[in-house]
């Protein structure tokens with residue numbers, strides 16, 4: 001058990017997706033392993049949008065793929081409506097996975113360039129035996145004209161339009177949960193807002209539950225009901241979106257917020273809050289993984305790994321020294337030391 005604890009998980013009957021003690025590993029040469037995800041746990045209520053944020057390499061995509069069982073995690077539990085996905089194989093897994101679909105970061109490379117849009121979006125209708133009318137319905141739902149869009153190929157569309165096609169393809173199998181892995185990161189800022197708005201509309205219209213992954217807290221803060229912050233393969237904070245933004249408890253969350261221009265918080269400039277790269281997940285620091293970059297690190301942080309503990313108001317944090325704060329308390333100019341020092 002990797003230390004994040006399970007106290008922050010809700011009873012299973014209140015959630016549609018429940019993830020517990022998730023571990024994802026990759027071979028790192030010389031018989032060693034990268035533990036990309038190290039004991040992550042969270043749950044998502046039906047109709048909720050859970051944002052997952054953290055720097056590049058913190059394990060967001062590995063978590064997303066493990067939810068889909070692509071590939072199955074090294075350890076841990078992923079329950080969809082109480083069904084343990086990690087225990088399913090073959091046809092049973094394929095059938096259950098229909099209810100869980102994914103949208104990827106790079107819309108252009110995730111679409112087969114040789115196929116016409118109708119065939120790309122229709123993939124799910126053939127696999128799942130759904131009527132072809134679903135293709136036109138989904139293209140319309142994402143704001144594309146089926147009459148003209150369906151016969152064209154991906155290279156004839158802009159990045160934003162390609163992401164609309166990806167979203168249509170993901171919605172064809174009538175999923176309950178959609179995992180959006182950095183769906184706007186590759187798009188122009190002007191297009192990002194349109195795609196975010198579209199996802200929110202589709203969520204309402206098709207009663208979807210969303211897991212929304214981004215490295216940029218500015219992107220998730222407006223669309224997430226709750227936000228989970230990851231650092232080096234672990235959860236460090238989980239809270240309702242507004243509370244997390246207004247009263248960040250974990251020093252790492254504060255650093256992420258400080259990186260957002262005009263965040264409204266009285267935080268020191270981003271470059272004073274966090275610097276350097278995260279340590280390697282092959283050899284993570286002892287105790288708290290953030291301690292090598294944390295301005296508040298103390299001896300206890302190296303000796304004892306913090307577990308998730310409640311702060312009230314459905315806020316949870318894995319930090320020995322996190323306190324109730326309205327954000328202003330952070331304006332003390334704390335200096336994050338570079339990695340490895």
Ligand SMILES: Nc1ncnc2c1ncn2[C@@H]1O[C@H](COP(=O)(O)OP(=O)(O)OP(=O)(O)O)[C@@H](O)[C@H]1O
Nearest residue numbers: 026034036055056057058059060061062063215281
């Ligand atoms: N196929 C792989 N083989 C080896 N290591 C991997 C593999 N995929 C991911 N990793 C490593 O696992 C860790 C987590 O990567 P992951 O892609 O899940 O993070 P992320 O937060 O999604 O980052 P990004 O936004 O850059 O994709 C990183 O250290 C990464 O180098």
